[in-house]
Amino acid sequence: MALSFLSVSGRPSASLISCLAAPPAPPPPNPNPTALPSLTCALQCPHFQSCSGCTQEYNLHRPIILDEATDFFNKHGVSDFTFDTCRLWGWRCRAKLAVRGSSTDPLIGLYQEGTHNVVDIPGCKAHHPNISAAVELLKQGIAELNVEPYDEDQGTGELRYVQMAVTTYNTSLPYAERYRNGKVQVALVWNSRDENSPSSKKLNALANFLWRYGGPNRKVHLIHSVWANFQTSINNIIFGNRWRHLLGERDFWEHVGGIDVSLAPSSFGQANTRAFDSLLQKLQKYVHFGASVADLYAGAGVIGLSLAATRKCRAVKCIEINKESKLSFEKTAERLPNSVDSSISWHNADTSIDPLSWLVGSDVVVVDPPRKGLDPSLLNALRTILSVERKSKPSESPLLKAKDEKRPWVLRAKEVLVQIQSKTTQEEGQSLPQTLIYISCGWESFKEDCMSLLSSKAWHLDKAHGFNFFPGTQSIEVLAIFKRGPRVSLKKKKSGKKKKKSS
Ligand SMILES: C[S@@+](CC[C@H](N)C(=O)[O-])C[C@H]1O[C@@H](n2cnc3c(N)ncnc32)[C@H](O)[C@@H]1O
Numbered sequence: 001m002a003l004s005f006l007s008v009s010g011r012p013s014a015s016l017i018s019c020l021a022a023p024p025a026p027p028p029p030n031p032n033p034t035a036l037p038s039l040t041c042a043l044q045c046p047h048f049q050s051c052s053g054c055t056q057e058y059n060l061h062r063p064i065i066l067d068e069a070t071d072f073f074n075k076h077g078v079s080d081f082t083f084d085t086c087r088l089w090g091w092r093c094r095a096k097l098a099v100r101g102s103s104t105d106p107l108i109g110l111y112q113e114g115t116h117n118v119v120d121i122p123g124c125k126a127h128h129p130n131i132s133a134a135v136e137l138l139k140q141g142i143a144e145l146n147v148e149p150y151d152e153d154q155g156t157g158e159l160r161y162v163q164m165a166v167t168t169y170n171t172s173l174p175y176a177e178r179y180r181n182g183k184v185q186v187a188l189v190w191n192s193r194d195e196n197s198p199s200s201k202k203l204n205a206l207a208n209f210l211w212r213y214g215g216p217n218r219k220v221h222l223i224h225s226v227w228a229n230f231q232t233s234i235n236n237i238i239f240g241n242r243w244r245h246l247l248g249e250r251d252f253w254e255h256v257g258g259i260d261v262s263l264a265p266s267s268f269g270q271a272n273t274r275a276f277d278s279l280l281q282k283l284q285k286y287v288h289f290g291a292s293v294a295d296l297y298a299g300a301g302v303i304g305l306s307l308a309a310t311r312k313c314r315a316v317k318c319i320e321i322n323k324e325s326k327l328s329f330e331k332t333a334e335r336l337p338n339s340v341d342s343s344i345s346w347h348n349a350d351t352s353i354d355p356l357s358w359l360v361g362s363d364v365v366v367v368d369p370p371r372k373g374l375d376p377s378l379l380n381a382l383r384t385i386l387s388v389e390r391k392s393k394p395s396e397s398p399l400l401k402a403k404d405e406k407r408p409w410v411l412r413a414k415e416v417l418v419q420i421q422s423k424t425t426q427e428e429g430q431s432l433p434q435t436l437i438y439i440s441c442g443w444e445s446f447k448e449d450c451m452s453l454l455s456s457k458a459w460h461l462d463k464a465h466g467f468n469f470f471p472g473t474q475s476i477e478v479l480a481i482f483k484r485g486p487r488v489s490l491k492k493k494k495s496g497k498k499k500k501k502s503s
Pocket residue numbers: 268269270296297298299300301302303319320321322349350351352368369370371375
């Protein structure tokens with residue numbers, strides 16, 4: 001269904017760009033063709049009132065905050081903000097679901113708003129359809145094998161949560177069929193310390209059940225692999241530290257941003273694969289060929305490595321706090337085309353510790369923080385970047401200071417865990433970034449960080465784009481491009497040129 005470019009009278013409007021937006025069932029015929037396309041972009045989900053996942057039922061192509069975002073960017077100098085409506089249904093390729101109820105009547109879904117009551121959500125309109133199919137299969141396995149869902153009050157039971165992730169990477173299928181035929185990596189969060197506990201027999205039986213009825217020997221091959229995670233803590237943290245691969249392919253590949261990407265179940269992965277791909281393609285245009293890039297809050301380094309491959313970056317440095325992402329980074333880096341000749345590194349570090357040291361030597365810094373936004377120390381380093389540059393005599397450069405660092409805990413935090421050298425020698429420069437690319441899933445924190453950056457006068461907003469990463473919710477994903485220093489108005493630019501000519 002093609003969505004038109006809409007404008008709301010009396011206010012600047014975002015250009016709406018539509019991509020594949022297939023409804024779950026054919027929409028009812030529209031008796032009034034002049035009416036707004038609200039009904040054709042409706043969620044049509046029976047769980048809407050009870051499940052906390054979606055908060056917007058109509059106009060999925062126009063999240064409620066879109067007008068506010070358009071106004072905000074316009075006020076800050078970006079009059080051509082665009083919004084990509086993306087896929088409206090079946091977009092979620094990664095879901096973490098609670099397992100509660102009883103073995104005869106298991107509930108697998110999200111909490112009801114403000115409670116810890118789990119709402120069962122068969123046929124959820126946001127989930128990739130194969131996640132829903134895998135959940136149904138899991139329920140059958142739970143009932144048949146008498147698996148006890150977790151009881152939060154008592155701390156008893158066996159299965160606490162399940163994470164389902166869909167890979168649409170299947171090069172043996174034509175591109176148009178890959179999404180529909182995605183396979184599901186199932187990670188079962190088991191209420192025991194490790195695989196040696198007495199209940200492990202049941203865990204293995206459940207994994208075998210999924211494999212027998214959803215694995216490669218079935219007409220429809222649904223299950224990609226089965227993993228176990230062991231978690232006994234009584235807090236709300238979903239995953240424990242111990243992971244075990246049980247069945248199926250160990251490696252989970254996806255293709256986004258022009259590269260093959262490996263994602264372990266323990267690493268961060270974007271929920272909306274197709275929308276993320278659109279964002280990466282847009283982002284690449286803002287990075288010049290041969291740039292040196294710092295990718296902060298990097299996860300498994302998907303953004304940095306995609307830039308290394310598509311923008312022939314001189315250097316890419318990824319900084320991530322979760323050490324579980326290291327293996328996925330290494331696998332992805334190994335699969336980069338041979339033509340990639342960047343100096344690439346992945347650091348298991350906290351961006352908020354000595355953040356300036358991560359910025360030095362990069363032309364472009366990409367930040368993709370969690371919903372709460374930038375760490376205050378990083379925000380401060382970005383705000384004061386001009387003064388650091390001005391004050392720095394060559395002998396006092398931030399880079400040299402970083403090299404003189406002696407504090408063992410700071411040195412430990414900066415340890416390079418993965419290093420791939422470029423074939424041609426690349427000297428790390430001492431420059432500070434001229435471009436800041438901010439990717440945000442938290443609109444409120446983004447606004448605050450953005451205003452703080454602009455008020456410092458160290459940066460101005462150059463471009464901004466929105467992506468419908470979470471249709472049916474209040475959230476959008478923002479890609480904002482900041483450039484160093486104050487905005488140079490077009491008038492000034494023109495008069496500057498004239499002066500040059502006449503002199
Ligand atoms: C929104 S995710 C983005 C991941 C990655 N850019 C991607 O698109 O796959 C945010 C990431 O920041 C990491 N993170 C959170 N706080 C951090 C910190 N203080 N320093 C470094 N990484 C951090 C999280 O572990 C997570 O992987």
